[in-house]
Structures are given as C-alpha cells and as structure tokens.
Amino acid sequence: MDLMAELLDDLRAETASFEALLQPLSDDDWERPTPAEGWAVRDQVSHLAWFDDAAVRAAGDPEGFPDWVRRFTSVDDVAAQSRGSAPRELHAWFRASRAHSLEVFATLGARDRVPWFGPAMSAASFVTARLMETWAHGQDVADALGVVREPTARLRHVATMGFRARPYSFAVRGLPVPEEPVRVELALPDGGTWTAGPAGAASLVRGTVLDFCLAVTQRIHLSDTGLELTGEPARSWMRIAQCFAGPPGKGRSPMSGVDRGHSG
Numbered sequence: 001m002d003l004m005a006e007l008l009d010d011l012r013a014e015t016a017s018f019e020a021l022l023q024p025l026s027d028d029d030w031e032r033p034t035p036a037e038g039w040a041v042r043d044q045v046s047h048l049a050w051f052d053d054a055a056v057r058a059a060g061d062p063e064g065f066p067d068w069v070r071r072f073t074s075v076d077d078v079a080a081q082s083r084g085s086a087p088r089e090l091h092a093w094f095r096a097s098r099a100h101s102l103e104v105f106a107t108l109g110a111r112d113r114v115p116w117f118g119p120a121m122s123a124a125s126f127v128t129a130r131l132m133e134t135w136a137h138g139q140d141v142a143d144a145l146g147v148v149r150e151p152t153a154r155l156r157h158v159a160t161m162g163f164r165a166r167p168y169s170f171a172v173r174g175l176p177v178p179e180e181p182v183r184v185e186l187a188l189p190d191g192g193t194w195t196a197g198p199a200g201a202a203s204l205v206r207g208t209v210l211d212f213c214l215a216v217t218q219r220i221h222l223s224d225t226g227l228e229l230t231g232e233p234a235r236s237w238m239r240i241a242q243c244f245a246g247p248p249g250k251g252r253s254p255m256s257g258v259d260r261g262h263s264g
Contacts, residue, residue, distance in 0.1 A: 003110045007127040008102060010154045014131050015098055018048075018138040021147065022091060030087040034144040035219070035252060039079060041144055044137045045090050046082035047075060052097035055130060058115050059104050059123075065115045072117065075246070101130065118168065118245030125161070132158045132243060136217040143219075151189045151210040158243070159186060159209050162216030163196040165243040173240060173248050180233040186212050203231030205238060216241040218251040 022045065030042045039047075058065045082090060108114070108123035116126065135158055142149050163184055167177045183197035186209040194209055205212065207227035214220040215227065215238060222238055229235045242249055 003124050004105075004108065004127065007124060007131065007157065008105060010157060011105075011127055011131045011134070012102065013152075014134045014138070014154055015102075017149070017152075018134055018141070019095075021138060021141050021145065025087070025145075027087050029145070030090070032144045034140040036140055037250070038076065039140070041141050042083070042085075042087060042090055043079040044140050045094050046079060046085070048134060048137055049090065049094040049097040050078050050082070051133065052094070052101040052130070055101050055126070056097075056104050059108060059126070062113070062115050069115075069117060105130075116245055118172075125164075128157045128161050129245075132161050132217065135213070136219055136244070139214070139217070139219050151208075153188060153190060155209045155213050156188065156194050158213040158217065159184070159194055160196070162212060162241060162243040165216065166237055166241070169237060169240050169242045172242065172246075175240075178233045178236065180231075182231070182234050182237060184212065203233040205229055205234050216243040218242060218244075218249045221252045221254040224252075224255045 025041070030045075031040050033040055034044055036044070057068060061068075085093075105123070105127050108126075110122060110124040112123040113120050114123055114126040116129070121129070131154065135154070139149070141147075166182065170177045180203060181198050181201045182203045182205060183199065183201040184195065184205045186194045186205075186207060188194055188209050205227060207225065211220070211225035211227050215222055215225055218241075227238065229238055240248070
C-alpha cells in the first residue's frame with residue numbers, strides 16, 4: 001500500500017471513530033461544553049466541517065487559496081457562524097464535507113504541494129493534518145461526554161506531525177528554533193515503539209504515544225502526562241509544543257491546578 005492510500009484509509013477509520021461518538025447524541029448532548037473554552041460539542045463538529053471545506057478549496061484552487069485565507073478572521077468566528085444550525089444539520093454538513101474531502105484527497109500525489117493557513121505542505125502531510133485534527137477534536141468531544149477512547153496505531157501519524165512541527169512551535173511564538181536535536185521514543189498501543197530524531201541525542205522525550213499526542217495537540221497539560229523529558233531542548237519544546245496551524249494555542253491548565261514541571 002502506498003503512503004497516500006495508507007493515510008486515506010486511516011483518515012476514514014478516524015472519521016468512523018468520530019462518528020461513533022456523535023451517533024447516539026441527543027440534541028442536548030450537542031450543547032455540552034467541551035474543554036475548549038466557550039466551545040460546545042456542536043462547535044467541534046462545525047469546526048471540522050468548515051475546515052474540510054477549506055481543505056477542498058486549498059487542494060482544488062492552490063493559486064487562489066492565499067487570497068481567500070486573507071478573509072479568515074478566527075476559529076471562534078467560524079464556530080459562531082454555525083450556532084444557529086440544528087444538530088442534524090451540522091452532522092449532515094460534517095458527513096458531506098468529509099466525504100467530499102476524501103474524494104479530493106484521493107486525486108493528489110503524496111508530494112503535491114497544498115497551501116494552508118500556516119506553511120504550505122505536501123499532500124501527505126495535509127491528509128495527516130486532517131487526521132490529527134479529527135483525532136484532537138474527537139478527544140474534546142470524548143472528554144465532554146466522559147468517554148475514554150482506546151488509543152490506536154493511527155496515533156503514529158499524529159506523533160509524526162507533532163515531531164515535525166517542533167520548529168513551528170518556536171517560530172509561531174517568535175522564538176529562535178534550537179539547533180540541538182531531540183530524540184523521541186514512544187510506546188505504541190500494540191507494544192511496538194515509534195521513534196524520531198537521531199539515536200544518541202542528548203535530549204530525549206520518552207513515554208506513550210497517547211501522552212505525546214495529547215501534549216502536541218494541546219489536549220492536556222504537560223505536567224499531567226507521564227512523559228519523561230531529558231535535556232533543556234526537550235523541555236523547552238514540550239512546554240510549547242503545537243502541531244496545528246494558527247497562532248499560539250492557550251493549551252490546557254494542569255488538572256491539579258499546579259504546574260509540577262518535568263525533569264530528567
């Protein structure tokens with residue numbers, strides 16, 4: 001199986017997982033607050049649908065997309081635009097947008113360049129980003145519903161994006177990107193190990209792929225993970241890690257109310 005086929009299969013599977021969260025919901029459930037400040041379940045769904053439509057535009061009109069992006073204001077404005085829609089309408093929108101985006105993505109080659117709200121990226125990275133967004137916003141919905149999801153091997157894609165976004169995490173904050181390399185070693189759900197970065201690097205991030213993915217998508221405070229961080233380059237990165245496009249995220253507050261930090 002080639003890379004794009006693998007990514008598209010995993011995006012379809014992640015979409016099915018997200019749909020499984022939405023299927024049993026009552027209209028009242030769609031109004032439940034999620035950990036994202038000011039956002040209910042409905043806003044998580046409309047966010048994914050809106051950006052799936054944007055992804056189709058980016059892939060279909062890469063030359064015109066930058067001009068269109070200049071009219072974008074904020075994700076909160078996008079969420080507010082859809083708050084008058086009924087849950088069934090939002091669900092139908094998401095389904096249609098996701099189906100259309102999958103059709104468009106299937107026409108792309110892995111190395112085709114696609115513009116986005118941050119730097120342009122390869123089509124393979126673009127599809128990975130949609131998978132990451134689906135998983136991360138699915139986590140917000142799961143948290144709102146009190147559902148504990150089992151981690152899957154698909155998290156390797158989110159981990160890849162998180163690792164590659166290390167320079168972006170600094171650049172988006174106007175900080176210099178450290179030159180020192182960082183090694184990442186993560187335990188996968190099937191007992192395997194996912195690694196990135198040079199073996200023998202003095203700085204190291206070690207833990208489960210779930211904790212790493214929750215951290216780089218800013219779905220958990222670093223101090224609430226079990227990640228082991230060795231070296232200041234690893235610590236400075238993971239304190240601000242961000243694998244999604246846009247301005248610096250606020251992240252989550254520590255569950256204990258106290259930032260315990262990490263050492264190694």
